[in-house]
Amino acid sequence: GAGVSQSPSNKVTEKGKDVELRCDPISGHTALYWYRQRLGQGLEFLIYFQGNSAPDKSGLPSDRFSAERTGESVSTLTIQRTQQEDSAVYLCASSLAGGAGYGYTFGSGTRLTVV
Amino acid sequence: GQNIDQPTEMTATEGAIVQINCTYQTSGFNGLFWYQQHAGEAPTFLSYNVLDGLEEKGRFSSFLSRSKGYSYLLLKELQMKDSASYLCAVRDWETDKLIFGTGTRLQVFP
Numbered sequence: 091g092a093g094v095s096q097s098p099s100n101k102v103t104e105k106g107k108d109v110e111l112r113c114d115p116i117s118g119h120t121a122l123y124w125y126r127q128r129l130g131q132g133l134e135f136l137i138y139f140q141g142n143s144a145p146d147k148s149g150l151p152s153d154r155f156s157a158e159r160t161g162e163s164v165s166t167l168t169i170q171r172t173q174q175e176d177s178a179v180y181l182c183a184s185s186l187a188g189g190a191g192y193g194y195t196f197g198s199g200t201r202l203t204v205v
Numbered sequence: 206g207q208n209i210d211q212p213t214e215m216t217a218t219e220g221a222i223v224q225i226n227c228t229y230q231t232s233g234f235n236g237l238f239w240y241q242q243h244a245g246e247a248p249t250f251l252s253y254n255v256l257d258g259l260e261e262k263g264r265f266s267s268f269l270s271r272s273k274g275y276s277y278l279l280l281k282e283l284q285m286k287d288s289a290s291y292l293c294a295v296r297d298w299e300t301d302k303l304i305f306g307t308g309t310r311l312q313v314f315p
Binding site: 121123131140181193196 | 240248249250292306307308
C-alpha cells in the first residue's frame with residue numbers, strides 16, 4: 091500500500107482482556123518496528139523485525155506482550171491480560187533494509203485505552 | 206546502550222529562528238534522524254545525518270558532529286504550524302534499531 095496502515099485506530103478494552111493490534115507495512119519494506127508512546131512522552135521501542143532474522147524483542151516490557159510477523163508482511167502485536175498502564179498509542183513503522191536516509195514511515199497508530 | 210537527550214520544551218515567536226539540540230551517547234552509531242510529530246498524529250520524517258556537517262532542506266536544517274555526539278535542528282522563519290514535538294533518533298550500527306529521545310515540544314506564538 092501507499093503507507094503504513096494500522097488497525098484499529100482506537101481500542102477501548104477492559105482490564106484483564108487480551109487485545110490484538112495490526113500493522114500493514116509498506117510493500118517491499120523488510121524492516122518493521124513497534125513503538126509505544128504514552129501521553130506526552132517519547133517513543134518507547136518494543137520490538138523490531140528485519141527480514142527473516144530473529145526479531146529483536148528487547149523492548150517488550152513484560153511477557154504479556156508478544157508480536158508476530160509473517161514474512162515481510164503483516165505484523166500483529168498482542169497484549170494479554172491488559173493493565174491500565176498499557177494505555178498508550180502503539181505506533182508501527184516500516185523501512186527498507188537499513189533505512190538508509192529515507193527514514194522510517196510510521197502508521198497513524200492505535201490508541202489503546204484500558205478501563 | 207544508547208542515551209539521547211533533548212530539551213523538553215521550547216517556545217519561539219512566529220518569524221523567528223529556533224535551534225533544538227540533541228546530544229547522544231551510543232555504542233555504535235549509524236545515522237541520526239529528526240522527526241516532527243503534531244499532537245495526536247504519527248511522527249513524520251524531517252531529516253537524516255550520517256556524516257558531519259549541515260544538511261539544509263528549505264526552512265529546516267540539521268547539523269551533526271559525530272565526535273561530539275551532538276546534533277541540532279534549525280527551524281527558520283517559524284510559522285504557527287511548526288508548533289509540534291521534534292524527535293531526535295539515533296540508529297544503532299549493530300542492530301539497526303532506531304532509538305528515540307523523549308522529544309522537544311515547540312510552541313510558536315504570534
